């Protein structure tokens with residue numbers, strides 16, 4: 147998806163990467179295309195200065211040095227870092243990739259490489275809110291592994307994040323709002339879903 151976005155938007159595209167891990171390894175256990183080398187591969191066609199990394203708190207010394215030297219590298223905090231980066235991205239098409247492990251394992255333990263010391267769901271949703279009025283052209287949420295989470299809180303949280311993305315970036319809220327009002331007025335009682343949607347606008 148990121149490659150397709152780059153074909154369309156070329157070097158104007160900004161990639162926002164939220165993750166506990168830098169994912170900047172040249173390869174991982176001999177694999178060039180690995181979950182630990184995704185952003186390294188992206189940088190090769192995106193251009194390093196078009197990558198913005200937030201929440202990073204795990205990686206090799208080489209990855210951290212590469213990140214600091216080449217990408218816009220903001221370890222640990224996400225909201226203050228995003229605010230700092232805004233002048234560089236606010237007029238550009240933006241693709242957001244969220245690794246669920248950017249969140250603390252207390253909230254999202256259902257993932258392959260959990261990393262304590264992460265952000266809260268509120269902070270991530272606030273970050274999406276900051277981006278709401280910008281030109282976000284795509285978003286993904288990756289690394290959700292429900293099998294590691296017997297409480298199901300991780301997939302529920304992932305669904306919430308995707309929902310926030312859809313509401314914030316995909317829908318024309320005004321037209322949807324009027325559509326939902328039209329639907330609601332044709333019913334004797336709006337459904338819970340419709341009420342919930344309206345209450346979140």
Ligand SMILES: [Mn+2]
Nearest residue numbers: 166167245247
């Ligand atoms: Mn990760």
